[in-house]
Amino acid sequence: MMLTTSPDRPAGTAGVPDLIDRLRRSGLQGRGGAARPVAAELDRVRAAGPGGVVVVNGVEGEPLSRKDATLLTTVPHLVLDGAVAAATTVGAPDVVVCAAAGPGLEAVRRAAGERGGVDGPVHVHVVAAAPGFVAGQESAVVAHLDGFAARPRGTGVPLWRSGLAGRPTVVKNVETLARTGLLARHGHQPDTVLLTLATAAGPRVLEVPAGSALDVVLDREGVATGAGVLLGGYHGTWTPSDVTVPLTVDAVRAGVVRPLLAGECPLAVTAVVVGHLAAASVRQCGPCTFGLPRLHQLTLALAAGRLDADGVHELRRTVGLLVDRGACRHPDASARTVASALTAFPAEVAAHRRGACLAARAVAA
Amino acid sequence: MAGVSSELLWALSRASGLVLLPLFTLVVVLGVLAHGGRRLGRSPRVVTPLVHRALALAALGFLLLHVGSVVADSFVDVPLLAVVVPFSAGYERFWTGLGTVAVLLLVAVVATSLARVRLGRRVWRAVHALAWPFLAVSLAHALGVGTDTRTPWGLALATACVGAVVAAVVAGRRRDRWRPADPVRRPSVLQESPR
Amino acid sequence: MTELRIDFAACDGHGACTDLLPDLLVADDWGFPAVRGGGRRAVVPDGLLARAREAERLCPVLALRLGSSRG
Numbered sequence: 328m329m330l331t332t333s334p335d336r337p338a339g340t341a342g343v344p345d346l347i348d349r350l351r352r353s354g355l356q357g358r359g360g361a362a363r364p365v366a367a368e369l370d371r372v373r374a375a376g377p378g379g380v381v382v383v384n385g386v387e388g389e390p391l392s393r394k395d396a397t398l399l400t401t402v403p404h405l406v407l408d409g410a411v412a413a414a415t416t417v418g419a420p421d422v423v424v425c426a427a428a429g430p431g432l433e434a435v436r437r438a439a440g441e442r443g444g445v446d447g448p449v450h451v452h453v454v455a456a457a458p459g460f461v462a463g464q465e466s467a468v469v470a471h472l473d474g475f476a477a478r479p480r481g482t483g484v485p486l487w488r489s490g491l492a493g494r495p496t497v498v499k500n501v502e503t504l505a506r507t508g509l510l511a512r513h514g515h516q517p518d519t520v521l522l523t524l525a526t527a528a529g530p531r532v533l534e535v536p537a538g539s540a541l542d543v544v545l546d547r548e549g550v551a552t553g554a555g556v557l558l559g560g561y562h563g564t565w566t567p568s569d570v571t572v573p574l575t576v577d578a579v580r581a582g583v584v585r586p587l588l589a590g591e592c593p594l595a596v597t598a599v600v601v602g603h604l605a606a607a608s609v610r611q612c613g614p615c616t617f618g619l620p621r622l623h624q625l626t627l628a629l630a631a632g633r634l635d636a637d638g639v640h641e642l643r644r645t646v647g648l649l650v651d652r653g654a655c656r657h658p659d660a661s662a663r664t665v666a667s668a669l670t671a672f673p674a675e676v677a678a679h680r681r682g683a684c685l686a687a688r689a690v691a692a
Numbered sequence: 693m694a695g696v697s698s699e700l701l702w703a704l705s706r707a708s709g710l711v712l713l714p715l716f717t718l719v720v721v722l723g724v725l726a727h728g729g730r731r732l733g734r735s736p737r738v739v740t741p742l743v744h745r746a747l748a749l750a751a752l753g754f755l756l757l758h759v760g761s762v763v764a765d766s767f768v769d770v771p772l773l774a775v776v777v778p779f780s781a782g783y784e785r786f787w788t789g790l791g792t793v794a795v796l797l798l799v800a801v802v803a804t805s806l807a808r809v810r811l812g813r814r815v816w817r818a819v820h821a822l823a824w825p826f827l828a829v830s831l832a833h834a835l836g837v838g839t840d841t842r843t844p845w846g847l848a849l850a851t852a853c854v855g856a857v858v859a860a861v862v863a864g865r866r867r868d869r870w871r872p873a874d875p876v877r878r879p880s881v882l883q884e885s886p887r
Numbered sequence: 888m889t890e891l892r893i894d895f896a897a898c899d900g901h902g903a904c905t906d907l908l909p910d911l912l913v914a915d916d917w918g919f920p921a922v923r924g925g926g927r928r929a930v931v932p933d934g935l936l937a938r939a940r941e942a943e944r945l946c947p948v949l950a951l952r953l954g955s956s957r958g
Contacts, residue, residue: 421882423881452882473881474881475874475875475877476874476875482892491881492880492882492883494882609872610870610871611871613900613917613919617916617917617919648916651922651927652927654894654896726901727947729902729947737902737906738903738906738907741947742945745945809949813948
């Protein structure tokens with residue numbers, strides 16, 4: 328398991344020669360939400376030439392996520408080992424760790440100072456992140472590190488060609504690099520997924536075997552689900568409680584599991600989520616600046632039972648206006664989350680169209 | 693014969709010069725409106741940038757006439773070279789020279805606009821901003837070298853042109869600046885090249 | 888296959904493109920272009936290629952790009 332309690336020390340992973348092979352054999356996918364194969368990405372940056380940068384993305388803009396902060400506070404050296412191993416593999420002399428202000432940032436800063444000369448030619452920098460949901464998007468992190476506002480790039484030059492300070496850059500999530508660190512140290516990493524379970528008592532970080540059934544995990548954790556679960560964070564997908572989902576990397580994305588409480592209405596929670604996403608927009612494109620507030624307005628009305636059939640049609644149309652549009656994936660992913668709510672809870676939507684709420688009635692009964 | 697044709701050329705250069713003043717003013721006004729996404733009346737949105745481009749090219753034609761007639765006119769000492777080398781003419785060296793500066797600025801603006809897609813937004817915008825000094829220098833040239841511009845109605849025309857541009861900038865700008873301003877840039881965490 | 892890509896970080900909703908290419912693009916509620924039928928890129932049939940180039944050239948903020956699709 329990754330969340331080990333053994334003391335965390337640097338293991339001198341600068342210069343693991345076959346790291347990309349190890350990554351390819353393990354099939355490691357990114358844990359920042361996009362789940363891209365890590366071997367191919369490192370290979371591409373390596374091919375772009377020496378002098379690049381490895382950015383450790385610990386921004387964790389998902390409000391319910393705690394897994395990256397947990398890794399930074401408990402195993403910062405493991406994370407740095409992975410980052411340094413990746414850096415030497417792609418010929419990058421610099422690693423920049425970007426994390427939100429807090430215990431995680433302090434822990435990795437302390438760890439970076441403790442490494443002595445173990446990292447060879449690689450220099451580790453630690454920088455505080457900009458706040459906000461969108462600030463965790465990889466090109467937004469690079470923009471922030473470069474001294475600009477934390478806004479994602481639109482179309483244009485990819486990061487692996489020209490990123491931080493114009494150098495070839497690869498941005499990887501904290502957990503991805505921790506797993507890379509395990510591969511560099513031991514040649515293998517556990518086939519698990521790291522989750523942040525959002526419970527009524529607060530967030531709980533757990534590690535489960537990949538592919539575990541969602542309902543089994545929730546049952547074991549003693550969390551009763553109401554109408555369903557939001558899987559993957561605020562850009563995730565709603566799943567009704569009568570459907571079981573295998574917790575693969577592709578399914579969990581950013582790893583947040585947000586079950587509904589008994590009597591909690593999925594449409595009300597969706598409205599809160601969209602409100603947060605709309606407020607988090609960096610307002611650099613039309614669809615996001617104008618479309619997301621409108622989406623919020625409509626989902627609020629639906630949650631409050633004030634939307635009739637025409638209104639729901641208007642909501643679906645607005646969702647359609649945001650899908651596949653915008654300077655980055657923020658408006659698109661936000662719209663897809665709303666779409667998943669409409670798909671997962673059709674009876675609840677129908678009830679709200681009549682001004683009623685099934686979830687509330689279930690509790691009252 | 694030479695005297696008659698010189699009279700004609702002189703009249704042509706003055707007339708074309710006078711037309712160019714409101715013409716280029718209109719081009720700039722349309723450019724400001726196009727930048728602000730403004731319609732002309734109730735016409736389709738594409739009309740504004742379309743007419744801006746068409747008029748600019750028409751004005752370029754008039755400019756050729758203006759410059760050509762001045763150069764061809766043997767009465768005033770403005771050799772062909774003076775069209776591209778500022779302050780090298782014998783006639784009204786300074787004011788004619790300003791006209792040359794205006795031509796050079798315009799060539800830069802038009803040439804980059806014809807290749808704007810290939811040049812990209814940043815380069816194109818930077819060079820296109822030369823339209824403002826172009827207009828100012830053109831106006832100075834017209835007032836300094838033009839015998840007609842210093843008449844009462846000539847001054848009125850010049851004032852109207854300046855007024856039109858100011859009005860366009862004030863009223864024709866983008867209606868709502870919905871994008872937040874860029875914060876002041878901080879230094880990058882890393883230098884351009886690796887240590 | 889020629890595609891038209893919209894750079895939303897530059898787009899200001901001027902609407903010249905939706906005027907020129909009504910078969911390919913439609914303005915959303917706020918004037919920004921959307922590809923008809925959805926998707927991030929508009930496939931440009933040969934018959935509309937000249938118009939698409941005009942739209943690319945006329946966009947006041949150069950937010951349109953014509954290119955060939957990869958694969």
